[in-house]
Amino acid sequence: MFQVQHQSIRPLTTAHLAQTMTLLSLTADELKQEIDSELSSNPALEMVEERRCPTCHRLLTEPGKCPICSLPTNIESEEPVVFLSPREEFIPQKDYIDTEIDDEPFAPATEDLPTYVLRQIAPDLKPEQRGLAAFLLTHLDEDGLLTTSLMDVARYTHFMISEVEKVQKIIQLADPIGVGSCTTTDALLVQLQVLAETGEVPEIAEILVREGMGELSHHQYSDLAHKYNVPLRKINEAAKFIAENLNPFPARSHWGDTRQPVVEQTQVYHQPDILISYLNDDPNRPLVVEIIMPISGTLQVNPLFKQAVRQASDDTKPDLKQDLEKASLFVKCLQQRNHTMERLLIRVVGMQRDYIIKGEKFIKPVTRAQISRELEVHESTISRAVANKAVQLPNKRIVPLSSFFDRSLNVRSELKEIIEKESKPYSDSDLVEILGQRGYEVARRTVAKYRAIEGILPAHLRKVTTKAT
DNA sequence: CTATGGCACGGATT
DNA sequence: AATCCGTGCCATAG
Numbered sequence: 001m002f003q004v005q006h007q008s009i010r011p012l013t014t015a016h017l018a019q020t021m022t023l024l025s026l027t028a029d030e031l032k033q034e035i036d037s038e039l040s041s042n043p044a045l046e047m048v049e050e051r052r053c054p055t056c057h058r059l060l061t062e063p064g065k066c067p068i069c070s071l072p073t074n075i076e077s078e079e080p081v082v083f084l085s086p087r088e089e090f091i092p093q094k095d096y097i098d099t100e101i102d103d104e105p106f107a108p109a110t111e112d113l114p115t116y117v118l119r120q121i122a123p124d125l126k127p128e129q130r131g132l133a134a135f136l137l138t139h140l141d142e143d144g145l146l147t148t149s150l151m152d153v154a155r156y157t158h159f160m161i162s163e164v165e166k167v168q169k170i171i172q173l174a175d176p177i178g179v180g181s182c183t184t185t186d187a188l189l190v191q192l193q194v195l196a197e198t199g200e201v202p203e204i205a206e207i208l209v210r211e212g213m214g215e216l217s218h219h220q221y222s223d224l225a226h227k228y229n230v231p232l233r234k235i236n237e238a239a240k241f242i243a244e245n246l247n248p249f250p251a252r253s254h255w256g257d258t259r260q261p262v263v264e265q266t267q268v269y270h271q272p273d274i275l276i277s278y279l280n281d282d283p284n285r286p287l288v289v290e291i292i293m294p295i296s297g298t299l300q301v302n303p304l305f306k307q308a309v310r311q312a313s314d315d316t317k318p319d320l321k322q323d324l325e326k327a328s329l330f331v332k333c334l335q336q337r338n339h340t341m342e343r344l345l346i347r348v349v350g351m352q353r354d355y356i357i358k359g360e361k362f363i364k365p366v367t368r369a370q371i372s373r374e375l376e377v378h379e380s381t382i383s384r385a386v387a388n389k390a391v392q393l394p395n396k397r398i399v400p401l402s403s404f405f406d407r408s409l410n411v412r413s414e415l416k417e418i419i420e421k422e423s424k425p426y427s428d429s430d431l432v433e434i435l436g437q438r439g440y441e442v443a444r445r446t447v448a449k450y451r452a453i454e455g456i457l458p459a460h461l462r463k464v465t466t467k468a469t
Numbered sequence: 470c471t472a473t474g475g476c477a478c479g480g481a482t483t
Numbered sequence: 484a485a486t487c488c489g490t491g492c493c494a495t496a497g
Contacts, residue, residue, distance in 0.1 A: 367481085367482065367483090368482075368483065369481090379482085379483065380483070382483085383482090383483050384483095386483095387483090405482095407481095407482090407488080407489095408488080408489090427472060427473090428472070428473070429471090442489080442490095443489065443491080444472095444473095444490090444491095445473090445489075445490055445491070446488090446489055446490065448472090448473065448474070449488085449490095452474085458472075458473060458474090459472075460472075460497080470497105471496105471497090472495105472496090472497085473494105473495085473496085473497105474493105474494090474495085474496100475492105475493090475494085475495100476491105476493090476494105477490100477491095477492095478489105478490090478491090478492105479488105479489095479490095480488090481486100481487085481488080482486080482487070482488090483484105483486075483487085
């Protein structure tokens with residue numbers, strides 16, 4: 001009677017810890033895979049059926065209360081509401097995507113464009129709208145523009161035009177902003193609208209885009225100035241703004257300065273692991289943070305299996321017992337993971353509230369180390385939790401969770417703003433000076449780096465961007 | 470001579 | 484322990 005069997009009882013804490021760590025670092029998608037494989041390989045695990053909130057019909061991980069509906073109606077908490085939310089699974093079948101899309105000849109992307117967009121907007125769609133959305137998304141050209149007229153779409157799918165338009169609106173606001181527009185003009189207008197929510201947009205920009213595209217692209221700025229009776233300077237400014245911030249082909253990287261090695265910021269399509277939105281879309285209400293769970297039920301140890309183990313004969317018992325252990329460990333780890341994520345998000349979202357609402361300029365330089373101290377967990381825990389996760393902000397933009405910890409993002413956006421505002425070109429050392437006045441101490445060399453990151457040209461190249469011929 | 474980009478080093482972060 | 488980021492120094496371009 002050696003302790004051969006005893007090995008099934010492992011040092012729970014270490015294993016527990018290790019697995020939790022692994023789970024923490026997983027994306028929602030990866031987590032799903034993990035759960036699936038565990039679920040299928042281990043008979044002791046079971047998933048109880050999905051539950052929905054009686055009031056709002058939202059899927060729940062736990063029975064009963066829906067965190068949103070159970071909220072007092074008029075809370076004005078600074079603290080965000082954080083909860084786990086199962087993702088409504090909506091992966092478009094490949095056959096939605098017919099001949100149009102050849103399977104990624106070059107694929108740094110995680111998924112193709114239609115899927116990517118669909119995932120973002122799925123929560124906003126009524127089930128019956130999804131097919132329509134999928135239809136629209138599969139009729140995009142490589143620039144992200146619609147190849148079919150809305151009219152035809154409506155006729156073909158038997159939806160009302162107004163309905164089609166509604167869905168298109170939703171699509172346009174998704175990440176490659178403007179995707180799914182009928183024309184480049186439309187795409188630009190949508191982008192303008194979105195930009196206007198967070199930053200400042202030259203007033204004439206909209207009208208220019210709406211009516212003056214032809215002149216714009218031919219650089220007939222003086223004509224435009226005359227036509228709308230505004231100073232040429234304004235036009236130049238607007239043109240520059242448009243060239244730098246808008247993209248007529250949403251699915252492509254950039255436009256305008258074709259000769260610039262603008263190393264496009266991670267064009268990687270990511271689907272969010274965390275959704276942040278306003279309660280009822282009202283900016284005055286508290287933020288709602290949903291941590292996406294890729295499953296729609298509750299994972300638990302199958303009680304039947306437990307019972308079976310007890311009755312099992314002695315020779316099979318150890319094996320079964322091991323499964324049981326594993327299953328319960330897995331469940332524990334999963335809970336641990338979610339708990340950690342929850343605490344992390346509460347903290348981080350609470351701190352970066354301004355960033356989330358008002359934009360990059362208001363980000364507070366927080367390091368992972370700080371958070372880890374506050375949460376009393378190891379730094380590496382936070383690191384793992386933060387890595388490889390994407391967050392969808394209320395404005396539908398998707399950013400990596402790690403951006404919440406970017407030490408220099410606020411300085412960079414300040415810098416960006418200075419340069420955009422003052423149309424007279426500042427040299428790097430000038431910029432150091434100005435930034436200093438605004439409370440940002442940075443070295444000259446650093447400014448140069450920031451410019452590079454933001455894809456801003458050096459001063460002497462910048463000044464003549466809008467030269468009329 | 471001034472403004473920038475390159476290389477590399479040290480300290481902070483992960 | 485490995486990596487990232489801010490900086491200083493130097494070479495180069497205008």
